[in-house]
Amino acid sequence: MIDPGIFRRVLGNFPTGVAVITGLDAGGAPVGLAVGSFASASLDPPLVAFFPDRSSSSWPRIAATGRFCVNILGFDQEAVCRTFAVRGGDKFAELSWRSAPSGAPVLDGVVAWIDCDLEAVHPAGDHDLVLGRVRTLDVGRSVLPLVFFQGGYGRFSPLSLAAWEGDLAVQLRTADLARPQLEDLAARFAAECVASAAVGDEMVLVANASAGSSGELAPRVGQRIPFLPPLGTAFVAWAGPLARRAWLDRAGKDSPPGTVAALEATLAQVRAAGYSVGRGRDWHGALNTVLAKADPTDPADPGHDAIRRLIRSLPPGYESPAAASSEAASSKAASPEAASPEAASPRAEVPRRHADELRTLSAPVFGRDGTAVLVLTLIGVHRPLDGGDDDPVAALRAAAATVTAALGGAQPT
Numbered sequence: 011m012i013d014p015g016i017f018r019r020v021l022g023n024f025p026t027g028v029a030v031i032t033g034l035d036a037g038g039a040p041v042g043l044a045v046g047s048f049a050s051a052s053l054d055p056p057l058v059a060f061f062p063d064r065s066s067s068s069w070p071r072i073a074a075t076g077r078f079c080v081n082i083l084g085f086d087q088e089a090v091c092r093t094f095a096v097r098g099g100d101k102f103a104e105l106s107w108r109s110a111p112s113g114a115p116v117l118d119g120v121v122a123w124i125d126c127d128l129e130a131v132h133p134a135g136d137h138d139l140v141l142g143r144v145r146t147l148d149v150g151r152s153v154l155p156l157v158f159f160q161g162g163y164g165r166f167s168p169l170s171l172a173a174w175e176g177d178l179a180v181q182l183r184t185a186d187l188a189r190p191q192l193e194d195l196a197a198r199f200a201a202e203c204v205a206s207a208a209v210g211d212e213m214v215l216v217a218n219a220s221a222g223s224s225g226e227l228a229p230r231v232g233q234r235i236p237f238l239p240p241l242g243t244a245f246v247a248w249a250g251p252l253a254r255r256a257w258l259d260r261a262g263k264d265s266p267p268g269t270v271a272a273l274e275a276t277l278a279q280v281r282a283a284g285y286s287v288g289r290g291r292d293w294h295g296a297l298n299t300v301l302a303k304a305d306p307t308d309p310a311d312p313g314h315d316a317i318r319r320l321i322r323s324l325p326p327g328y329e330s331p332a333a334a335s336s337e338a339a340s341s342k343a344a345s346p347e348a349a350s351p352e353a354a355s356p357r358a359e360v361p362r363r364h365a366d367e368l369r370t371l372s373a374p375v376f377g378r379d380g381t382a383v384l385v386l387t388l389i390g391v392h393r394p395l396d397g398g399d400d401d402p403v404a405a406l407r408a409a410a411a412t413v414t415a416a417l418g419g420a421q422p423t
Contacts, residue, residue: 022159022160022161023159023160025157025158025159026046026047026157026158026159027046027048027082027155027156027157027158028044028045028046028082028083028091028155028156028157028158028163029044029045029046029048029060029080029081029082029083030042030043030044030045030080030081030083030090030091030094030117030120031043031044031045031060031062031069031072031078031079031080031081032072032078032079032081032107032114032115032116032117033071033072033075033077033078033079033112033114033115034072034075034077034113034114034115035071035072035074035075036071036074036075040101040102040107040115041068041071041072042068042081042094042101042102042115043062043066043068043069043072043094043095044091044092044094044095045060045061045062046158047060047061047137048060048080048082051141055143056143056144057129057141057142057143057144058080058124058126058141058142058144059139059140059141059142060080060140060142061134061137061138061139061140062137062138062140063136063137064133064136064137064138065136067097067098069138069140072114073128073131073140076127076128077112077113077114077125077126077127077128078112078114078126078128078142079110079112079114079115079116079123079124079125079126080123080124080126080142081115081116081117081120081123082120082121082122082123082124082150082155083117083120083121083155083156084119084120084121084150084151084153084154084155084156085153085154085155085156085157086119086153086156087119087120087156088156088163090105090117090119091156091163093105102115105117105118106118110123110125110146111125111145111146112125112126112127112145116150119150119151120150120151121149121150121151121153121154121155122147122148122149122150123147123148123150124142124144124147125144125145125146125147126142126143126144126145127142127143127145128140128141128142128143129141129142129143151314151315151318152211152236152238152260152262152318153211154210154211181207181209181214181216181383181384182216184205184375184377184383184384184413184417185205185207185216185217185384186217187413187416187417188205188217188375188384188386188409188413189217189219191203191386191409191410191412191413192204192205192217192218192219192386192409193219194409195219195386195388195405195406195409196219196220196221197221198400198405199221199388199391199402199405200221201220201221201388201389201390201391202218202219202220202221202388202389202390203218203219203220203386203387203388203389204217204218204219204386204387204389205217205218205375205384205385205386205387206384206385206387207383207384207385208237208242208245208382208385210237211236211237211260212234212235212236212237213234213235213236213237213241213242213245213385214232214233214234215230215231215232215233215234216231216384217231218230218231233301235297235301235317235321236314236317236318236321237257237260238260238261238318238321238322239257239258239260239261239269239273239326240273240276240321240324240325240326240327240328240329241321241324241328241329242257243276243277243280243286243329244280244285244286244329244372244373244374244382244385245374245382245385246277246382247277247278247280247281247286247374248281248374248376248380248382248421248422249381249382254274254277258270258273258274261273261326262322269326272325272326272327273326275327275330276326276327276328276329276330279330279331279332280329280330280331283331283332284373284407285331285371285372285373285403285406285407286329286330286331286371286372286373287329287330287331287369287370287371287372288328288329288369288370288371288372289328289369290328290369291369293320293323293324294369294370296320297317297320300313300316300317300320301313301317304316304317329372369389369390370387370388370389370391371387371388371391371402371403371406372385372386372387372388372406373385373386373403373406373407373409373410374386374410374421375410375413375414375417375419376414376417376419376420376421376422377417377419378417378418378419378420379419380419380420380421380422383417383419384413386406386409386410386413388402388406
């Protein structure tokens with residue numbers, strides 16, 4: 011006889027995903043239950059499986075209709091899971107949802123959903139084995155899933171992204187070292203200067219300094235944006251092949267042909283130049299507007315999806331320093347003053363079109379293991395990238411190198 015406590019403790023060493031099975035009962039009311047036993051069962055025909063407790067009062071109400079929807083929860087939806095893990099009460103009272111084609115609820119903010127017809131139910135001890143034939147399915151938010159492991163909830167962290175995992179403690183300590191450099195750059199170029207860290211699937215602003223508003227972004231400590239291509243090249247360009255591949259995969263399988271190759275070319279250009287850029291007045295204005303309205307604590311806030319759509323609208327070469335240099339050169343060549351002695355001076359004003367396009371400059375800070383632990387970014391710089399005495403790129407890279415040296419770090423070769 012196996013002791014139930016030992017059984018749970020041993021099997022608890024195998025992490026499981028967390029899902030909510032939803033449906034409508036015979037009267038059309040939404041019903042749901044949480045499960046930690048969902049799995050893919052067959053490709054042909056497309057079948058999925060899960061194991062509801064035979065004492066469940068919710069599952070029989072769903073099973074009677076012959077239809078259900080599997081909602082795969084995101085890492086930040088533990089509260090949703092706990093809502094459906096208890097018996098009784100109106101579990102949908104404070105949740106937003108829409109209907110799947112079967113009518114079953116699709117919960118807002120889930121990672122993915124699978125709408126099914128009930129294929130078969132087989133007794134399995136104190137649980138049932140339920141097979142569902144997939145009717146339709148789709149991906150929701152691009153975030154890490156919620157997992158259950160050794161009696162607690164957490165999130166899956168891909169090994170290839172381990173360099174960007176953590177609780178921000180190291181990055182925050184590094185940001186303190188970087189603060190004098192941030193303040194010096196902000197004052198020198200009358201701009202904002204921020205330090206960001208990549209943690210999991212987000213880039214988090216951990217420190218900032220400002221010499222007055224530049225009218226660009228409105229950075230604030232704690233601000234988060236998705237770590238999605240083509241953004242974040244200053245973090246990725248020096249990373250190992252597995253981490254680069256994981257970032258490239260986030261572009262999505264529905265990306266236009268040639269996207270991955272163009273992103274890899276951009277990473278090579280950033281690595282060769284030692285910095286990345288950001289361009290586009292309209293795009294940054296739109297991002298600033300959405301960031302100001304989005305609630306970072308609410309995973310169901312539609313602002314999160316709007317931010318992802320904005321990022322995915324960018325071309326793969328968006329952060330390429332080669333593109334920025336090309337734009338600057340072509341703008342200068344087209345300028346009527348290009349042949350004048352003043353235009354030949356390193357301190358000559360950057361042409362209007364390029365000044366309107368250039369938004370940000372970013373350079374990495376490296377730790378002892380060669381990982382980019384922070385990225386320093388100048389926001390609102392409108393100066394020529396021509397290597398002059400007051401070149402913002404040279405100043406930014408020098409600041410990043412100073413912080414790297416203070417950490418005992420080194421740029422990977």
